[in-house]
Amino acid sequence: MKLETIIKDYKTKIIQGNTYIEITGIEQDSRKIKQGNMFVAIEGFTVDGHNYINEAINNGAICVVVEKNVFIEYGDITILQVEDTQLALAKFSSVFYGEPSKNIDLIGVTGTNGKTSITYLIKSIFDAHGDKTGIIGTMGTLVDGKELDNINTTPDSLTVARYLKSMVDTNTKYCAMEVSSHALDLQRVEYIDFQIGIFTNLTEDHLDYHNTMENYFKSKLRLFNKTKKYNIINIDDIYGRRILEEVENSIPTITYGIDNKGDIYATDIVYSNKGVEFTLNTIDDSIPINLNLLGKFSIYNALAAASCGIVYGLSLSTIKKGLESVMGIKGRFEMVPIEEDFTVIIDYAHTPDGLEKVLTTIDQFAEGRKVVLFGAGGNRDKSKRPIMGETVAKHADLCIITSDNPRYEDPDEIIKDIIVGVEKVKGDYIAITNRREAIEYALRNAKAKDTILLAGKGHETYTIIKDKVIPFNEKEIVLDILKHM
Secondary structure (H helix, E strand, O other), X not given: OEHHHHOOOOOOEEEEOOOOOEOOEEEOOHHHOOOOEEEEOOEOOOOEHHHXXXXXHHOOOOEEEEOOOOOOOOOOOEXXXXXXXXXXXXXXXXXXXXXXXXXXEEEEEEOOOOHHHHHHHHHHHHHHOOOOEEEEEOOEEEEOOEEEOOOOOOOOHHHHXXXXXXXXXXXXXXXXXXXXXXXHHOOOOOOOOOOEEEEOOOOOOOHHHHOOHHHHHHHHHHHHOOOOOEEEEEOOOHHHHHHHHHOOOOOOEEEEEOOOOOOEEEEEEEEOOOOEEEEEEOOOOEEEEEEOOOOHHXXXXXXXXXXXXHHOOOOHHXXXXXXXXXXXXXXXXXXXXXXXXXXXXXXXXXOHHHHHHHHHHXXXXXXXXXXXXXXXXXXXXXXXXXXXXXXXXXXXOEEEEOOOOOEOOOHHHHHHHHHHHHHHOOOOEEEOOOHHHXXXXXXXXXXXXXXXXXXXXXXXXXXXEOOEEEEXXXXXXXXXXXXXX
16 A cells, blocks of 8 residues: 555654655564565553664665654655654554454443453354354454454554454454553554444553543543444443543443443342343343353343344344353353362452452352452552452452462562451461462362352463563363362
8 A cells, every 4th residue: 555545634744755655564563574564663661662663674664653753874764753653553554454443343342340251242142143243352352263362452553453454354244342441541442433332330440550540431431432323331330320421422322230220221130150040121122031151240241232232223032142142251250160079260350349249249159168369460550459358358268369460570569468458357368479389279278168269360371470471371270280189
């Protein structure tokens, strides 16, 4: 594609070269540059792309996009300067890949908890209707049945454009996409068209980045001012009700809830250790749902997904079929298949609210002790650590505090932060820094009818220590330990 086409109608300053050249691809990683590519230099949290311009040119870049004043000794390279390269990357990527979000119905799901589950429930509903659906989110990207890894919950704008183009090329009708607050704040989705916006809930998280809950909320609010068709809002959440009041978008809104009667709501709820039964109610009709997922939070997720199906005119019978066919979601309240007289559950819960929801669900069916193994991520919001400790200690008979992606922090110091909250409510605990050893301790000391919750890793099959990503598949580790016990 001609460079002049890519940058058309976008404010750029030509430092040198011309815009009549043919661009073969766009990259923000100098190591991935091929002959004829455009290199967009982005200043990230730890790495500044402006320091890798020469490497990009040596690898074949013929156009470089910068936001800083830089000196480039190559005279035959086109240099463009823009105000914000992150934003420029979003625009140029969208244009280069043919603005794919205009050719697929993109459903954005945002909130602190529930995003992943909702995207998979939405896919199941559309599958029941016979419509091909893709997913972009925490557990990776699903394109035409193929699974691809993501580095972030919402990938960078370039990767999103590529994935959406692949979906369009494979005749995918819908894409359910998790939209993180970082992606909204850093404008990764600025030039993407969302037909539907779904809000789950908002609780304390990511304050290491946003600093305040107000900033966190404002970043989420952006999605609902971008949508083209409908907004779907959890009316039981205080921030959901704020969105209803503060959104400036004039498109229609559907609300869903349990405690408050939204447009879509649940009644006749029956919880068990096998799942949840409830009646799904709409303005005009109702239908019984037998959900193979546990807890009140799963009802909220189902209501959000059902609302999306209703927006697209799907019958309640189709929605029922889609919801009931989901037998479980990897790393989300996932029961480990073991032949023991106790239960082991793996869940991604890593915030105070996420832990509260999971533990409240366990309270509904636990017969023996509740043993919770958990930690907190390093180089992330420190303020939530004692709150996590307090939350778990209020529910658990035993807290096993351990490591969870410590990154560049000392895991023992993270554990000390958590213990403050545990001791505040006089919780019973043991600290074992090595997570595998902590899991083995939990399994070796399990008693009949115990429920052991391994919280924080969920679907992740790795742990991050400093800059190293080390394989760590919690499900396999549990099975391996039990095999050798």
